[in-house]
Amino acid sequence: MAFGVCVLLSSCASSSAPTASGDHAAVEALLEGVDIGYETFTLDNGLRVVVHEDNKAPVVAVSIWYNVGSKDEPPGRTGFAHLFEHLMFNGSENAPGDYFEPLREIGATDLNGTTWFDRTNYFQTVPRSALERALFLESDRMGHLLGAVTQENLTNQIGVVQNEKRQGDNQPYGMVEYAQLEALFPESHPYHHSTIGSMADLSAASLADVHAWFRENYGPNNAVLVLAGNINTAEARQLVERYFGDIARGPVNTPAAADVPTLPNRIDETMYDRVATTRLYRNWVVPGLTDEDQVALQVGATILGGLASSRLDNELVRGEQTAVRVSAGVQPFQRVSMFEVDVDVKPGEDADAVSRRLDEIITEFVANGPTEDEVRRTVMRTLSGRIRGLERVGGFDGKAVALAEGMLYADNPDFERQRLQELASITPEQVRAVMQRWLSRPVYALRVVPGDRAAYAEAPATGRGPAAPPSNYVAGPPRQMPAVAADASLDFPDVQRGRLTNGIEVVYAQRTAVPVTYVTVEFDAGVAADPVNRLGTQALMLNLLNEGTTSLNSIQLAEAQERLGATVYNGATLDRTVIGLTSLSTNLDPSLALLGDVIRNPAFSPAEVERVRRQQLAGIASEMTRPDAIARRTLPALLYGADHPYGRPFSGSGTANVVETLTRDELVAFHQAWIRPDSATIYVVSDLPLNRVTAALNRTFGNWTPPSVARGTKNFGAVIPTLRPRIVLVNRPQSPQSFILAGQVLNAQGTDDLLNLQSANEVLGAGFLARINMELRERRGWSYGARGAVQLVEHQIPYLIQAPVQADRTGDSIAATLEQINAFLTNDGVRAAELNRNIPGNIRQLSGQFETSPAILGALQSNALYNRPDNYWETVADRYRGMTTQGLDQVARQYIDGDNFVWVIVGDASVVRPQLDRLGLPVEVVNPQ
Incomplete structure (x- = not known):
């Protein structure tokens, strides 16, 4: 398989951003990387099966998708599809007890189940030797479940789901989705209610409801099974027939029909919540994921607010500096999709003025559309991201997901690749036309402002239906769970080492599944390196690295990465600071040049320092509204003492009073003390050989010398206080x-x-x-x-x-x-x-x-x-x-x-x-x- 994306960059110190070739041949080469080979077959009972062979590791992803979700729930039973998903983890007739128990024994990874408006899915990646066990378990809960569903399990899972709902609702902006669905969809519309459902409907669920729901929706003819990994179609057919072949067909479920509603007029609403920052939302209902306009909608949303160099970022965050965060995206569903734009208003700014400006930017974008360069950057960013994701066979976003979604919604496992082909050839005019078609309609404009919430609708104390299941259910004959063979020990990739000419060590492992190189430059710093009286210094310094070098400003940096399909990122644990790169291997040299420029030549422009400072302060204020973040800011000093390097907020964002006063000189000094070659190790995983990677690294970092200032130190001699319960x-x-x-x-x-x-x-x-x-x-x-x-x-x-x-x-x-x-x-x-x-x-x-x-x-x-x-x-x-x-x-x-x-x-x-x-x-x- 050939990958030929060739991009040239003259030098790290160039005064202009690198450009991608962007020609048709380069994009076609990328498309080769998202070609997932597959075969299909259908059992006599209607179960559709998709098989993809991938032998890079001795594992198989088992993913089963049922064609039922919350949009199919009858009135008074909101949240029932999701509740039933939980019940299917409580064991089946021939595998009693918790479903996770036998999967834990076989070493399943990427294990979970989810429910959404259109589907319910269950997935796990298992060792090849345990595949029969996984197929037995999935088939047993498809065909032999109801004898194991008890009132005790139902009552317990109602409580669990209600706490899942509380957990989401308890977050800042946690009540927004309910308001959006209420406003955008008429009451009888299948997408009018949330997947999590209402407290009252959950409490009212009965065991009789469970039996009826299972019989109506969980037949094999209402499901798609995907096996992706170390298996071929002949093996798969034999095993699937053995474990699923005797399950009887169920009723044919035709997913609830749903039109794309249009609001008669613009709706402006205000919601009060315990939030730190006013957030502006703009929402439209647009066509579903199989509609011909879906690709253009996705591209338009990405250009508007999904790229680091998006229109909204450049106008509101970098330019006018009236917002601290923006985003735009399309959430696709089977029948409809949700186009959403949201903007966090910078504290102290006039939210009315920002709201008007937001509408102006959207209106201008809809009227005139994107540029060719914006479209090409979006195409490159999307394709390179999908190539990276396809290394995984299962989980939430691997190859099994692409195959299952295509088969379930479009009756075509190759649906994703076809959509990516559409993406590769899309034009600015197509995007403009689709934006005008759908975003010129009336908008739902929600504003969430700091204040007290409305009263919370808690679960009723009573209301559950009858406990007894239907009396006519008879469990099937017993089935024997298959044994699992012993597994060979792990064959971890060989670790190789090299050194750059300046002595930086390179630790390397080769993986050839995808043409991608991962580089992490790691420094012995971390949150623990923050001066004890200047917490937040490192975070502000790191946040500024991608906001301009001595040769490229923040927009040029963002655009350069997008053209290359590369991502330069940074972060910190308590102990280490990382500045890393994810790059298409064919673009490694120019991508490394960007990484080197970010690490070695940050500008720390005074204007950017002030802008990013305000973003960090807004982030700290946001942490103070989230229960988990509040706890993580409170506990460390209680455990370690405020003087210990671990006795500070785990997020590393620091304290507002310090971040408010940090100077550019302090940031430069921190960078010199900690981000330096004599404190660095480079870790690489790539399909390219070590000598090729080391040569490229040498061109970027080989002549990097330490500054004259001393390296930073951390005081782990600080006494940890005696704990007082x-x-x-x-x-x-x-x-x-x-x-x-x-x-x-x-x-x-x-x-x-x-x-x-x-x-x-x-x-x-x-x-x-x-x-x-x-x-x-x-x-x-x-x-x-x-x-x-x-x-x-x-x-x-x-x-x-x-x-x-x-x-x-x-x-x-x-x-x-x-x-x-x-x-x-x-x-x-x-x-x-x-x-x-x-x-x-x-x-x-x-x-x-x-x-x-x-x-x-x-x-x-x-x-x-x-x-x-x-x-x-x-x-x-x-x-x-x-x-x-x-x-x-x-x-x-x-x-x-x-x-x-x-x-x-x-x-x-x-x-x-x-x-x-x-x-x-x-x-x-x-x-x-």
């Missing part, structure tokens, strides 16, 4: 949920050998089946998900627990969590069944865990950070095999102390405080700081 309640009124974040500092370093501790914690806190999650979610129904984690950092590590829980169960949730922890640490440690499930699962999941290049890149970086050998991941299988329940119990009890947690609770103090007082721990109530 207590509860800090951060008052956040009008919160239907409380966010719990608890922690303690362990007597262990990230560079210690912690595999046994992490394995023990898989039983207690990590993963769906862990004790804490099973107690709060699956048994009690008080949370959508809870977990405890051994949080790896380079130096002294914390153990963290997090759980969003319904407000009226906050105290009970803490008590139940402590009960699980203390039971585990005293007399009820790792059970044999848990060991026998987790250990084989850990071994078998290794191939899926490292299926993609970004996963390999992350492993290279973590191995270095935690002082592991290059072959570390090839050694863990044998270490897992040697683990015992006694050994895991011993290590858990050595490190974790159930009586020594600091609890941060973000919630409504008027509801939560009385519950906490009953726990016997000191309680301090504070406001967000």
Whole structure:
């Protein structure tokens, strides 16, 4: 397969942005990279099957899509499709118990299920040796489910879904979708209500409803099964026939018809919410994903607000500087789509004036359309992104998703490629015509402004229907779950090393599945490098790197990346700072030149410093409105003390009073102290050989010398205070949920050998089946998900627990969590069944865990950070095999102390405080700081 995108760049110091060839041959070469080969067949019962063979790893993605979603729900049953998705994870007649249990044992990765307006899907990527087990499980819940659906399961999952709803609603702007659907669609329209549904309808769901819903919608003739990975069509046909062939057809489901409504007049509405920034929305309903206008709509939205160099970015954020964030996009559904533009108004600006200006920009764009260059940049950005995504066979966005969506909605697995071909040849005139056709209609204009929310509609105390299922259901004959063969140990790519002429080490692994190169330049800095009295310095410095160099301004930088199909990004963990590049391998040289310019020659233009400062301040203010972010800003100093490098907000955004006063000189000084060649290591995963990559890196970084100033240092000698168990309640009124974040500092370093501790914690806190999650979610129904984690950092590590829980169960949730922890640490440690499930699962999941290049890149970086050998991941299988329940119990009890947690609770103090007082721990109530 040939890839021939050739782009030239004269030098890193060029005064103009690089340009892509953009010719037809180059785009055609890119299209070759998104050609997913497949074969199809249909069983006698109507099940449509798509098979794609990909032998890069010994794994297979199993993805089944049912042609039913929330648009198909009858009146009074909103949220039912999603509720039923949850019930299908509670076991089937021949695989009783939690569905995740047998999948955990076989080492499934990319495992989940989702519901949306048009479909319900379930997916998992499994080792090839476990494929029969996965097919058995999927077929058993398709054909043998109802005998395992109990009133207990139904009642519990109603609680879980209601907490999932509370979790989303509790976020800033969390009530917007309800207002949008209410305004845009008439009451009888299938898309009028949200997929999550209403509290009252969820509470009213009965077991009889469940049986009827299953029989009407979950037959094999209403489903598409995709197998993508280490399998061929002949093998697939035999296995699918064996496990699905005897399932009877169900009723034919014709998805609910739905027109594209047009508002009679513009609608302007204002909503009050506990937000930091006024947000302006513009919404139109446009045609669905199979409509001929869909590609042009996507291109138009991307140019308007989806590119880094979008019209709205350049006008409102960079130019007039009246907004701190903009976006535009199209959310496609089967019958209709949602075209949305949103703008976060810069604090202190006149929202009315920004709103008028937003309408002017949209009107001008609709009238005149995009330029040829804007369209070509969008095409390159979209195609290169899709090539990267196709390395994964399953998950949320891999090849199985493209095949399943095409087959389900267009009866054509090749639908995505056909749409990308349309994209490659689209013209500015086509985009302009489609924008005029659909965005010249009346708009729904919503404004969300800071203030108190309206009263929250909580779940009714009663209302569930009859408990008894229909009496005529008879379970089918028993089926035997297939055994799973032993798996070979992981074959991790060979790690090679090189050095640039200036001594920078290059750590490299080769992956040839896609023609993409991933480069991360990593610096020994991180959030921990921020001066203790100047928190937020690094974040502001990093945020400015892509906003202009000494040769390219921010718009030129953004456009250059788009023309190349490259992405230059940056970020920081507690311990390390990364500035990285994702590039088509054929464009590596000019893309590296951009990366080098960003790293070596930042301009820190005074005007850009002021603009980005305002964005960061707005981001900090936004953090103070999100319950999870509030907790993560509060807990670190309680655990480590304010003087410790880990005792600062985990986000790294810093504090407003400091960011307000940071000077350009401080940013330049920080860059010189930390972003320098004698503090750098370069990690690369590429289809190109090491010598080719090293030569390109040398051209960009080989002559980079350290500045004369001293390297930065971090003070890990700061004393960590003695922990005092207590509860800090951060008052956040009008919160239907409380966010719990608890922690303690362990007597262990990230560079210690912690595999046994992490394995023990898989039983207690990590993963769906862990004790804490099973107690709060699956048994009690008080949370959508809870977990405890051994949080790896380079130096002294914390153990963290997090759980969003319904407000009226906050105290009970803490008590139940402590009960699980203390039971585990005293007399009820790792059970044999848990060991026998987790250990084989850990071994078998290794191939899926490292299926993609970004996963390999992350492993290279973590191995270095935690002082592991290059072959570390090839050694863990044998270490897992040697683990015992006694050994895991011993290590858990050595490190974790159930009586020594600091609890941060973000919630409504008027509801939560009385519950906490009953726990016997000191309680301090504070406001967000």
